[in-house]
Amino acid sequence: MAIRVRPVGRPQRTLREQIYLWEVWKGLAVTFRHLFRNLARHSLRALGLAGPPGALTIQYPEEPPLLGARARTRHRLLKRPDGTPRCTACMLCETICPAKCIRITAEESPEVMIEKRARTFDIDLGLCVFCGYCVEACPVDAIHMDANDVELSAYNRRDMIWSLPELLGDKKKGRTLP
Amino acid sequence: MILWVFAKVSFALAFGLGIAGLLGWVERKQSAVLQDRIGANRAGILGLRLLGFFHPLADALKMLSKEDFVPRKAHRLLHAAAPAISLGFALFCLAALPFGGTIESGGRSWSLQPLESPVGLLFVLGMLSLGVHGVVMAGYASGSNYALIGGLRGAAQMISYEVCLTSTLAAAASLYGTLDLQEAVLWQGKLLGGWLPAWGIFLQPLGFLLFLTAGAAVTKRTPFDIPEGESEIVGYHVEYSGMKFGMFLMTDFIESIVISGLVVTFFLGGWQIPALRLAGPWGGLAMLAAFSAKVLLVLLLLMQVRWTLPRLRFDQLLGLGWKNILPLSLANFLATIWAVYLWP
Numbered sequence: 093m094a095i096r097v098r099p100v101g102r103p104q105r106t107l108r109e110q111i112y113l114w115e116v117w118k119g120l121a122v123t124f125r126h127l128f129r130n131l132a133r134h135s136l137r138a139l140g141l142a143g144p145p146g147a148l149t150i151q152y153p154e155e156p157p158l159l160g161a162r163a164r165t166r167h168r169l170l171k172r173p174d175g176t177p178r179c180t181a182c183m184l185c186e187t188i189c190p191a192k193c194i195r196i197t198a199e200e201s202p203e204v205m206i207e208k209r210a211r212t213f214d215i216d217l218g219l220c221v222f223c224g225y226c227v228e229a230c231p232v233d234a235i236h237m238d239a240n241d242v243e244l245s246a247y248n249r250r251d252m253i254w255s256l257p258e259l260l261g262d263k264k265k266g267r268t269l270p
Numbered sequence: 271m272i273l274w275v276f277a278k279v280s281f282a283l284a285f286g287l288g289i290a291g292l293l294g295w296v297e298r299k300q301s302a303v304l305q306d307r308i309g310a311n312r313a314g315i316l317g318l319r320l321l322g323f324f325h326p327l328a329d330a331l332k333m334l335s336k337e338d339f340v341p342r343k344a345h346r347l348l349h350a351a352a353p354a355i356s357l358g359f360a361l362f363c364l365a366a367l368p369f370g371g372t373i374e375s376g377g378r379s380w381s382l383q384p385l386e387s388p389v390g391l392l393f394v395l396g397m398l399s400l401g402v403h404g405v406v407m408a409g410y411a412s413g414s415n416y417a418l419i420g421g422l423r424g425a426a427q428m429i430s431y432e433v434c435l436t437s438t439l440a441a442a443a444s445l446y447g448t449l450d451l452q453e454a455v456l457w458q459g460k461l462l463g464g465w466l467p468a469w470g471i472f473l474q475p476l477g478f479l480l481f482l483t484a485g486a487a488v489t490k491r492t493p494f495d496i497p498e499g500e501s502e503i504v505g506y507h508v509e510y511s512g513m514k515f516g517m518f519l520m521t522d523f524i525e526s527i528v529i530s531g532l533v534v535t536f537f538l539g540g541w542q543i544p545a546l547r548l549a550g551p552w553g554g555l556a557m558l559a560a561f562s563a564k565v566l567l568v569l570l571l572l573m574q575v576r577w578t579l580p581r582l583r584f585d586q587l588l589g590l591g592w593k594n595i596l597p598l599s600l601a602n603f604l605a606t607i608w609a610v611y612l613w614p
Contacts (some may be wrong), residue, residue: 113479119458119578127574128303149308 159240164222166239167215169259177260178234181208185226185235193219194226210256217244218252278384282364290523293569300570301577328405333516341509343413353510353517354409356404360524362397366390368452370541370557372548381451381552382541390451391443394532395436398488399566401525402428405497405506408518412509415551422507423584424490424497430591431487431494437599438481441452441606442470442536455540467544474606478537480599483573486531487591489573489601490522493579494587530559538564 094189108114133146150158159165180197199211211233226235247270257263299322302309311322340349352590368390370382387393402425409421416522443449462468469479487494496507507518541548541557548556582590 116579117576120574123304123578126306127300130303130306146303146306147308148306151308233565 096262097143098106098253106242140189159242163240164224164237166237166241166244167220167226167254167259168236168239170234170236171260176203177210178232179210179211179213180232181210181213182231184229184231188225188229190225191219191221193217193221197236213256213259214253215259216253218249222254236244273289273468274380275384277367277371278382279371282367282384283361286361286364286524286527287367287520288382289527289562289569290352291326292332292562293523293526294329295323296570297573297576298322298325300573304574304577314601318339320468330516333513336512338467338512339509341413344509345411348407349509350410350514351611352404353521354404355407356401357398357517357522357524359401359404360521360528363394363528363530364524366393366451367528368455368535368540369561370554371452371456371548373548373554373557375551375554379403381452381556382557386452388448388450391439391449391454394451394528395432395439398435398525398528399429400460404518404521408510409502409506409590412506413540414509416504417506417508420497420504422506422532423462423465424506427490427494427497427584428488429592430588431484434480434591434595434599435483435488437596438474438477438484439532441477441534441599442474442481445473445606445610446536447610451535451540455535455542458539459542461544467539467542468538469542474537474602476598476602478533480595480602481537482533482568484574484591484595484599486575487587488525489525490528491526491576493575493581495576496584496587497580500608503563526569526572530565530572533568534561534564538568540564552614 097135101168109269122217130146131228134141136143137146149162159187179196180201183194183198186194186196193216195212196210197214198208201209215218222237224237227237244252246267248268251265251267254265273563289392299309305558310325311319312326313319313322313324315324317342340346365385366381366387372379372381374380383390385393405424405428406421409418409424446454448454448457457462458467458469460468462472466472481497490497496503509517541561543556545562546556548554
């Protein structure tokens, strides 16, 4: 079978595009349309009337950031209905973590049906790469990355480490000032 | 009378610098609104923000408080003189603009044009051309090859578009039969056919378009801002910082005000308001208001073009100037000459 060649010509500009003035006018029409539409919307908003917003801007520190439904944010440890942590200290998350940012120490669980529980569960968010492997690895669905918290910065490295009660939400994360 | 001249010159300066400050705000807000954004709105005085109106003020404070860095290889004197020359000659142009006509008050006639000269047009064009020296000087004195090449690029652009600028203005000036800016405005006061004001934009539509284009190029505004090219290409003011850089920025604003003033004077009837005879002190105020409003409208149009069109490549820029705009404006000039002086 012979190779079929289909020549593709270079796109040629028409005379109207060459003159460029009409194209300039088209561009100006777009920008002027946006300008007047947004001005009208802003004025309506300023007068207290309803209507679509004139800008897509999110004023971030005042307004909360818009996160996707599946966004991987800070880790969160879940509890059973009776309030005890779900974590059984199986070390799977610590083992799979590529950044080695999870450190668990286990202790014996007082409940008969559960062998172990975590005594400490520290995640160093300064090392975490937010890959989500810990969530995938967990056999008891004890860790999620859906705290919807992205403001994780701290003034020193020690404050980047989140402990068990902080991850469970029992204790507010303490931050030291510089 | 000397006091009156002083007052007029102060007004011209305040007009230029005030509008230049305002343009800093307009540019930010206009671009933001037409791009569905909000724009700079954080600077405020005691919590008073006024839609970011104080940002130009914050800019000025920032530029004044920044380090004024001079490279070791720079020519110190020329390096300091270049922004002053740029800004100074741009400000000189403002003096020749006819902000208003002549009004009668208290038994005397007062002219509202700071520099009343029969060759006002030549004065403005000369001063605009001298501004090129600031650009070249900045490029040369910086002691940096990038700045030098940027300066030469800027000079090539400004000189080639000044040819186009002058030839379009020559057509308009020969139509009005004068080089006096005030006379040109007065000529446009009559009505064509009893209803259409005899403004240049109706008599010289091609000239108006060409002048606007060439004017944007001379003032180095987008789409012709290759000399500056903030993000892509290094311009003549790489080695400038602080208020010296601010002066180059101001120069662009002042020059676009001058070009807008020329557009208004030659093509939009200057301070004239159609079907209205302006006289007396209130008439004088109305003249100033009409002139300022027209200048602001032209500036808004230039800004809109700036935020619409992409920047031209340098060869496209020079090609547009020498191959398209110059022949067209010369043809326009010849046609005007023929119509004015050789009409049977």
